[in-house]
Amino acid sequence: xxxxxxxxxxxxxxxxxxxxxxxxxxxxxxxxxxxxxxxxxxxxxxxxxxxxxxxxxxxxxxxxxxxxxxxxxxxxxxxxxxxxxxxxxxxxxxxxxxxxxxxxxxxxxxxxxxxxxxxxxxxxxxxxxxxxxxxxxxxxxxxxxxxxxxxxxxxxxxxxxxxxxxxxxxxxxxxxxxxxxxxxxxxxxxxxxxxxxxxxxxxxxxxxxxxxxxxxxxxxxxxxxxxxxxxxxxxxxxxxxxxxxxxxxxxxxxxxxxxxxxxxxxxxxxxxxxxxxxxxxxxxxxxxxxxxxxxxxxxxxxxxxxxxxxxxxxxxxxxxxxxxxxxxxxxxxxxxxxxxxxxxxxxxxxx
Amino acid sequence: xxxxxxxxxxxxxxxxxxxxxxxxxxxxxxxxxxxxxxxxxxxxxxxxxxxxxxxxxxxxxxxxxxxxxxxxxxxxxxxxxxxxxxxxxxxxxxxxxxxxxxxxxxxxxxxxxxxxxxxxxxxxxx
Numbered sequence: 001x002x003x004x005x006x007x008x009x010x011x012x013x014x015x016x017x018x019x020x021x022x023x024x025x026x027x028x029x030x031x032x033x034x035x036x037x038x039x040x041x042x043x044x045x046x047x048x049x050x051x052x053x054x055x056x057x058x059x060x061x062x063x064x065x066x067x068x069x070x071x072x073x074x075x076x077x078x079x080x081x082x083x084x085x086x087x088x089x090x091x092x093x094x095x096x097x098x099x100x101x102x103x104x105x106x107x108x109x110x111x112x113x114x115x116x117x118x119x120x121x122x123x124x125x126x127x128x129x130x131x132x133x134x135x136x137x138x139x140x141x142x143x144x145x146x147x148x149x150x151x152x153x154x155x156x157x158x159x160x161x162x163x164x165x166x167x168x169x170x171x172x173x174x175x176x177x178x179x180x181x182x183x184x185x186x187x188x189x190x191x192x193x194x195x196x197x198x199x200x201x202x203x204x205x206x207x208x209x210x211x212x213x214x215x216x217x218x219x220x221x222x223x224x225x226x227x228x229x230x231x232x233x234x235x236x237x238x239x240x241x242x243x244x245x246x247x248x249x250x251x252x253x254x255x256x257x258x259x260x261x262x263x264x265x266x267x268x269x270x271x272x273x274x275x276x277x278x279x280x281x282x283x284x285x286x287x288x289x290x291x292x293x294x295x296x297x298x299x300x301x302x303x304x305x306x307x308x309x310x311x312x313x314x315x316x317x318x319x320x321x322x323x324x325x326x327x328x329x330x331x332x333x334x335x336x337x338x339x340x341x342x343x344x345x346x347x348x349x350x351x
Numbered sequence: 352x353x354x355x356x357x358x359x360x361x362x363x364x365x366x367x368x369x370x371x372x373x374x375x376x377x378x379x380x381x382x383x384x385x386x387x388x389x390x391x392x393x394x395x396x397x398x399x400x401x402x403x404x405x406x407x408x409x410x411x412x413x414x415x416x417x418x419x420x421x422x423x424x425x426x427x428x429x430x431x432x433x434x435x436x437x438x439x440x441x442x443x444x445x446x447x448x449x450x451x452x453x454x455x456x457x458x459x460x461x462x463x464x465x466x467x468x469x470x471x472x473x474x475x476x477x
Contacts, residue, residue: 307388
């Protein structure tokens with residue numbers, strides 16, 4: 001599949017990559033350059049491959065049943081991040097629920113899970129209209145300390161008053177747009193939902209952002225940015241074999257609410273945990289599925305590994321027994337050689 | 352300067368006196384993207400043709416570098432340990448990887464010419 005901005009990516013000479021059936025830009029100028037641009041000024045991402053479902057009707061209590069977080073904490077025009085669990089507490093997906101009003105919600109899901117999620121939601125949300133609007137709406141992310149300036153210059157009124165995880169319905173270059181102050185980079189930023197035919201918005205944003213040094217950003221830098229910021233990637237760090245309590249997502253599990261998987265999460269003792277790691281002897285970069293050792297004993301596995309452009313060293317996340325706490329020294333087997341590493345928080349970067 | 356020869360695995364070699372200089376191609380560095388580290392072999396170690404002799408890590412992937420012909424490492428580009436990005440910036444000059452003393456110079460003849468390599472890369476791009 002192709003995003004509405006496919007031609008723009010080719011014009012910008014992006015390296016394209018197949019991402020769960022979508023032809024998406026991996027990089028334009030280079031992952032490190034793009035990464036630093038987002039941390040220092042602003043970057044524009046095409047994330048139109050993310051799945052989006054519109055749910056209309058008496059859905060609030062039914063959506064609550066699907067997610068571990070507390071939907072009653074948000075009002076109209078607000079968003080909430082949450083895992084969606086199965087009966088065993090395993091993570092079916094991690095999603096953002098946008099509440100447009102009490103009768104309309106938009107759920108944003110991972111592109112790899114669109115079919116599975118749609119089935120799950122359809123099975124569990126009754127008497128509501130559920131529509132897969134993924135291809136009807138474009139989705140761009142504008143991320144970085146200068147993102148607000150770009151939208152202000154683009155004529156979006158009141159953007160400075162928009163709080164994190166709040167939504168604003170606004171005109172963006174005369175295009176009806178829903179703007180949320182959310183992202184996947186660890187920076188301030190916005191996600192922009194609008195009619196997928198309005199492809200001119202991409203070029204216009206790059207034009208408005210020129211004075212701030214805006215650059216288009218590919219999926220490569222999206223991955224290193226989220227990795228530094230402690231954000232989980234579905235399919236790498238989390239999946240149906242892992243619970244939110246094993247991932248650093250305890251903050252999203254609200255036992256005072258009722259949701260699928262609650263009983264399992266209450267009963268199951270947490271025995272393993274996702275931790276961050278950094279390689280002390282920074283000669284190699286660890287990758288997903290490299291094994292973790294405590295001396296001779298295999299204790300876990302790398303779930304995500306890359307190079308941190310901000311820290312200038314290899315970092316990642318791994319899944320290890322819970323008694324292996326922060327600062328604990330471990331070894332990572334990369335291609336049969338063992339590299340001294342230590343466990344850290346998953347938050348490598350805080351703005 | 353002597354003519355370069357190429358491998359299907361995207362290494363280049365250049366013969367200068369009795370020494371062979373080895374690096375990776377422009378195409379290879381472009382495919383790897385930002386290179387962030389390299390593991391180099393020990394000087395005086397020996398490799399057979401197609402043995403893994405070095406490993407390059409870019410942000411997005413790890414990649415084995417194969418020895419194009421049998422030989423003994425006589426020099427490594429130590430600058431790369433501090434500045435692996437030299438391979439991106441200058442794959443054919445400052446970004447050279449190792450120098451070897453070949454054991455079997457006949458193997459050089461079996462490597463690809465520039466024309467053959469360009470054709471290979473042109474095909475794999477499609």
